[in-house]
Amino acid sequence: ETGVTQTPRHLVMGMTNKKSLKCEQHLGHNAMYWYKQSAKKPLELMFVYNFKEQTENNSVPSRFSPECPNSSHLFLHLHTLQPEDSALYLCASSQRSERGNEQFFGPGTRLTVL
Amino acid sequence: GNSVTQMEGPVTLSEEAFLTINCTYTATGYPSLFWYVQYPGEGLQLLLKATKADDKGSNKGFEATYRKETTSFHLEKGSVQVSDSAVYFCALSDGWGGGNKLTFGTGTQLKVEL
Numbered sequence: 001e002t003g004v005t006q007t008p009r010h011l012v013m014g015m016t017n018k019k020s021l022k023c024e025q026h027l028g029h030n031a032m033y034w035y036k037q038s039a040k041k042p043l044e045l046m047f048v049y050n051f052k053e054q055t056e057n058n059s060v061p062s063r064f065s066p067e068c069p070n071s072s073h074l075f076l077h078l079h080t081l082q083p084e085d086s087a088l089y090l091c092a093s094s095q096r097s098e099r100g101n102e103q104f105f106g107p108g109t110r111l112t113v114l
Numbered sequence: 115g116n117s118v119t120q121m122e123g124p125v126t127l128s129e130e131a132f133l134t135i136n137c138t139y140t141a142t143g144y145p146s147l148f149w150y151v152q153y154p155g156e157g158l159q160l161l162l163k164a165t166k167a168d169d170k171g172s173n174k175g176f177e178a179t180y181r182k183e184t185t186s187f188h189l190e191k192g193s194v195q196v197s198d199s200a201v202y203f204c205a206l207s208d209g210w211g212g213g214n215k216l217t218f219g220t221g222t223q224l225k226v227e228l
Binding site for chain 1: 145148157160208215
């Protein structure tokens, strides 16, 4: 595997289910990110992890719970979601630097909440 | 704070037409600038980047020049193809000053017709 991978690619869940999204980066980067992309809305940054430590949580509801066990893996645990949480969830990674580096994105998980 | 402004879409062009997508930015530091492309059903892919004033990023026939005096990073292509149909995002990162995060524009959808 190369780059950033995400599983599953598609997920349908009920409002009472618990599921997890997985992201893995094979680039040796030290920062990872979760984004939410909804139709007709700008890309929303949800969480930032630097060296496995969470450094940003952009007022994300507690029904979304991130986990970063090491610098290569990032999870997003989901529970009691709402239909408005249906969206494309994108994971990204980067190498932190003074001038800022590009982020590399995975293909996303298309989530549908019924 | 940082911000990126892109022209509203959708932009509809005939094949072989000239493309310009405008992007202007506001940043407190000296950012790096990026263009990302998102094809239907996929994640974001880095298209090109520029890290300092007057740099020109280029890839796959697309070009953009970092203009500090006008705080702009317009995307251009001399002859578009149907396969260029996608959503294009302008973004900036100002490194440590911005927490190594990316600030995205809202995206511009490009449709290329035969």
